[in-house]
Amino acid sequence: MSMVQITDMAGARPEHSTVIVNFVAAVREQLRNSTCYVFSDNVQYRWRTKEGEEKTVIPDASINCRVKARKGNTFLDIPRFVMEVLSPSTESYDRGEKKEIYRQQEIDEYWIVDWEKKSIEIYNLDYDENGEAQYYLWKNITEHNKEELKIVHFPRLEITFDKIFDEVDLDY
Numbered sequence: 001m002s003m004v005q006i007t008d009m010a011g012a013r014p015e016h017s018t019v020i021v022n023f024v025a026a027v028r029e030q031l032r033n034s035t036c037y038v039f040s041d042n043v044q045y046r047w048r049t050k051e052g053e054e055k056t057v058i059p060d061a062s063i064n065c066r067v068k069a070r071k072g073n074t075f076l077d078i079p080r081f082v083m084e085v086l087s088p089s090t091e092s093y094d095r096g097e098k099k100e101i102y103r104q105q106e107i108d109e110y111w112i113v114d115w116e117k118k119s120i121e122i123y124n125l126d127y128d129e130n131g132e133a134q135y136y137l138w139k140n141i142t143e144h145n146k147e148e149l150k151i152v153h154f155p156r157l158e159i160t161f162d163k164i165f166d167e168v169d170l171d172y
Contacts, residue, residue, distance in 0.1 A: 015115045015168045019085045020060045026163050027063065030156075036065040036080070045075045047105050055101050060085045060113075063154065080153055083111040099123075099135065106133045108153045115168050118143060120161070124152055 020040050027038040044058045064079035084094040102110050110123040119142045123135040141149045146161035
């Protein structure tokens with residue numbers, strides 16, 4: 001019997017959800033009539049690690065072009081893009097085990113968004129000299145270089161730094 005790790009998000013702040021909604025809203029219409037779909041944190045992915053362990057993860061946002069292989073709201077194939085928005089309760093998991101699961105599955109692009117610092121770390125998957133998949137930091141986007149923001153593996157999609165962090169500073 002395999003273990004499924006589910007991280008409790010009960011303490012997530014509204015800013016966390018705002019970033020996810022902003023990203024999905026910005027991308028959704030642009031993907032209309034394509035074979036790819038953007039999802040928020042209401043879908044999960046189930047895969048086997050290299051050690052043979054079954055893992056279920058729920059990214060904050062994902063872009064998936066392989067949506068046929070699924071059971072209910074669980075996808076069995078990999079998305080091309082995943083994004084995690086940091087929370088104090090999930091930061092170490094997002095930067096550690098979850099990032100490692102995504103790397104093992106060879107997901108092309110991984111964003112880590114820090115809504116408090118207003119930064120976006122963009123990791124691009126490539127292969128080292130031994131042919132092993134690795135994530136390399138492509139860019140760290142902040143207010144100072146915000147015009148450089150782009151989804152590397154979906155260059156036609158337009159996304160802006162200001163759109164992602166729109167209404168994040170509201171007092172809830």
